[in-house]
Structures are given as C-alpha cells and as structure tokens.
Amino acid sequence: MRFCPKCEVKLKKADSGLQCPQCSHSEGQEVKQTKKVDEPVEESILAFEENEGEESNPTVKIECEKCGHDEAVWWMLQTRSADEPTTQFYRCTKCKYTWRNYA
Ligand SMILES: [Zn+2]
Ligand SMILES: [Zn+2]
DSSP: OOBOTTTOOBOEEETTEEEOSSSSOEEEOOOOOOOOOOOOOOOOOHHHHHTTTGGGSOEEEOOOTTTOOSEEEEEEEOOSSTTSOOEEEEEETTTOOEEEEEO
C-alpha cells in the first residue's frame, strides 16, 4: 500500500498507476525493466566467413600452431587497399584453427 507524500492518504489505483484522490499526485507503476543483454559479438576473421566453401582450396604441408597437425588449407586474400600485401591464410585440416601469414 502506498500513501501520498503530501496528504498521507491512500493512493488509489488509476489507469496510469496510483493516484491520490485528494491532490493530483500520482505514481506510475513500477515498470520492470527488461535488461537487454547484448550478445557477445563473435570475433571471426572476415576471410574465414568468405571462404565457407573452401574445402576445395589447396592444402599445404605446414605445422598447425595449435595441434601440431602438418596439413592446412590455404588461401590468399587481397586486402581492401591495393598497396597492402596479400594476406595468406591457413586453416588446419584437423582442428580448423585458422591463422594468417603476412607474406
Ligand atoms: Zn495527495
Ligand atoms: Zn590443428
């Protein structure tokens, strides 16, 4: 039960919440705020997504930094600026770990 802070009378229920019958004092209903939980943005290498169908890409004998497997798929990706060198990507065929090599 809530009381009007001015008149100390019981507040009555109104459409917009609680209202004092004697003065114009009104209290809005407590609105439960639903917290918007921002889902963590998955950090992913752009090239990784652009190469979803990369299974046909050539493989190379290179040691995976993560699991030590000795074969990885590789592909080249030209960065936006033509001045920048092409980036070479490797993806372990075993654990799918992806890393890049700045040639
Ligand atoms: Zn009042
Ligand atoms: Zn691996």
